[in-house]
Amino acid sequence: MTSALVVPGQPLGPAHAYVPGSGVHVFNGQIVSSLVGQVVTTASTSTSASASTLTSTPPTISVVKPSVAADEEGSSATLLPDVNSEVLCRVTRINARQATVAVFVVNGRVCGDDFQGVIRVQDVRQTEVDRVRIFTSFRPGDIVRAKVISLGDQSNYYLSTAHNSLGVVMANSEAGDPMYPINWREMKSSRTGVVEERKVAKPF
């Protein structure tokens, strides 16, 4: 349900008639666009509400900036990690307390610049937290799927891999060969068969 283009500052309708979505803000009781783009109105699809009560919930209105191509980086240029974002990151250095990573994918979209994050030893896994050791969980160069738990301090986002689906998704062995996961805590080299310890993400 797209329509003509709007510019920032353009009123889109009264605030009581819509639920503000993304790319809009409320000013003086009006929903106002914050972006240049197309207005998208979607009827509310509340799971708890039955079909008869749908009319009582106003539709969501948002402004979407169309991207040059569906999966081009232009659309994700303003992408920032937020709490609960699922990210892909590369381990840059490790020590006994934490693994430092460079985040390069946020919610499935490649970001323009890498964001620095840390996975602290207590955030590596859900159970037996006391027995976790960073050196047997991550190695520099590993690609890790993680979740943002906090925006952190000035330089680091705080990430967690405390879930079955989170952890190392790609890793090379010490000799430099790609490895494949054999269970939730071990990966095996594809060439030499050497087994190394990792906090492995559950494959889909």
Add this chain to the structure above:
Amino acid sequence: MASRAPDRRRNNPPSHGTTPPVFLSTSAGDINPVQAPSRPPDEIRKIFLRTGLVSSVTGSSFLEIAPLKLSVSVLGPRPLPRTSTTPFAAQAILTTEVKFAPFASTVRRGYVRDSSERDLGSRLYQALVGAIRRELYPKSRIEVVVTILDSEDEGDEVNTVCIEEGKTVEPRFWDVGRSERALGVVLAGCITAASAALADAGIEMFDLVSGGVASVFVDGSEVKGKAKEGAGPGRRYVRDPSIAPLDEGAPLATCVLGYMAARDEISELWISGRLGTKSGTAEMDELVDEAVAAARSSRGVLNEAAKERIQFIVDKAQSADPSAVGGKDTEMTG
């Protein structure tokens, strides 16, 4: 010269030598600016504004108003540098930078930013910072970089030349506030173009900020000396003034502002010159109103320019989809 060893570290000049460019003297009695076609004082010059010309940055724009040419690049939101002194930035940090290219004015400028460029940068920051929804971009910075490629500004050189040649110690009356008018037009252009670049970058804003300039002159039909006699002489307000006045009136003051038309808010205001103390407030209000009107005029161009590239993308997507029909063209002139 020839005996000296060639300097290999820097750019060597061509071996056959060059001829320095010779410009018409600006100190002679013919400071005729660009031969602009005459226009009514309440009409701004035509604006050319286009977005998305620099592919390597998040958003960009290019603006031309008669002799003024400038390009704006927007970078970010990108992570803060490691060495950042801010402990935690809950809102995006905006930085603005304005730089005249060395060839931008008739008097060549240096590569290091001078005081007027820093001044323009901080005024641009003030104009934009309130319009950006910075709380949506925590722990990041947004950089706005303006490069002025051509302008009417001559720095303070014009008056200096007049004095140096010993012919006239007193600069001619229309030179008063000349550089303010030139810088005003530059700042207004910077604000308008930076808004277009921010919109092109997809950075969320409360409203687009458009720049407007207006100057007030003593009405040309009046005698110059009458300006001090209260409300006697008429005032002539000119929107988007060129550096030389349209008629023979003495310049009094110039107002530049950044204006958010949808909210009717002024985000930046810069008035320089002299206005009478008795009728000063009324004159100042009128001057600001004129500048607001100029900003409203440029807002029309800004809206269309901001939409133009998106419209192109939408049209392209629709033409790829045979079931849809193409959109309309957008008009670019203001």
